[in-house]
Amino acid sequence: MGQSADHLTSNQAQVLRHLRAANAPMTAYQLLGRMQNDRGAVAPPTVYRALKGLEEAGLIRRIETLRAWAPVAAIRPGVVVICDDCGTVRGVEAPSLLESLHQRLAAEGFAEARQTIEVHGRCGDCAEDRA
Amino acid sequence: MGQSADHLTSNQAQVLRHLRAANAPMTAYQLLGRMQNDRGAVAPPTVYRALKGLEEAGLIRRIETLRAWAPVAAIRPGVVVICDDCGTVRGVEAPSLLESLHQRLAAEGFAEARQTIEVHGRCGDCAEDRA
DNA sequence: GAGATATACGTTATAGTATAACATAGCGCA
DNA sequence: TGCGCTATGTTATACTATAACGTATATCTC
The missing domain is CATH 1.10.10.10 (Winged helix-like DNA-binding domain superfamily/Winged helix DNA-binding domain)
Known part of the structure; x- marks a missing residue:
């Protein structure tokens, strides 16, 4: 269960x-x-x-x-941000963003149940290391 | 290539x-x-x-x-919407949403390279079928 | 035209990810 | 005590993806 x-x-x-x-x-x-x-x-x-x-x-x-x-706390809905350099992952809350997505889809008749949002890129620390 | x-x-x-x-x-x-x-x-x-x-x-x-x-045209950045009932998938453009996410992360020093955004739920047609 | 390079394709083998199915052990409790 | 529940162990297998190597073909260049 x-x-x-x-x-x-x-x-x-x-x-x-x-x-x-x-x-x-x-x-x-x-x-x-x-x-x-x-x-x-x-x-x-x-x-x-x-x-x-x-x-x-x-x-x-x-x-x-x-x-x-x-071990990302399941801020759910939430966004996962992944640094492709150092590999670290963290969860980001983005309620307003997700609310606007929700409304956008609801307007089209789509009943959203769950999202997966993963963003790849380079984190601030890694950007500094290469500065 | x-x-x-x-x-x-x-x-x-x-x-x-x-x-x-x-x-x-x-x-x-x-x-x-x-x-x-x-x-x-x-x-x-x-x-x-x-x-x-x-x-x-x-x-x-x-x-x-x-x-x-x-065969979803790679609106990239873009959102993929998946109906868990009928299985259909479609791409949705959401530039303002993605822009706000981009800025949100940029403010934290994160240089975003690509996102994967997949939304599951039930599409309008399937909701009607069960109405 | 011979040779060099590049791309696609075929083929074999194997790596990597995930679950089905069945058996056992321990716990709480009627 | 015996039942039901949960967790666990164990074996086997299914499913997803790529490495590595060889061959065919087209194009370019000399």
């Missing part, structure tokens, strides 16, 4: 810990490798089930454009 | 024809199946190379949230 954030299973906690320790999204199989380092035999469903639970709890998101997972 | 739209190879034309004949995005392996029906032996790289060329020519897009491909 879509569990709330007040309790994590140990697999979920372990996955979340690895995601938070990384400074960029991790693929499911990268996580699998970490867990195998930690514990020995672990199979893909273990990782995918933990990811599913964490996503439902609003603690992580799949970054569709990277096929990877990040 | 990022070829322009003025010439398609025969593989590209064949893939584009199938995508246009469908009323919903198709996965690469669905396309592969169609091409095998048409011609016999075809291997995945044939399909993926055609998809890459068509994408570079701005004739199709990968729908990230569906892991599938659609």
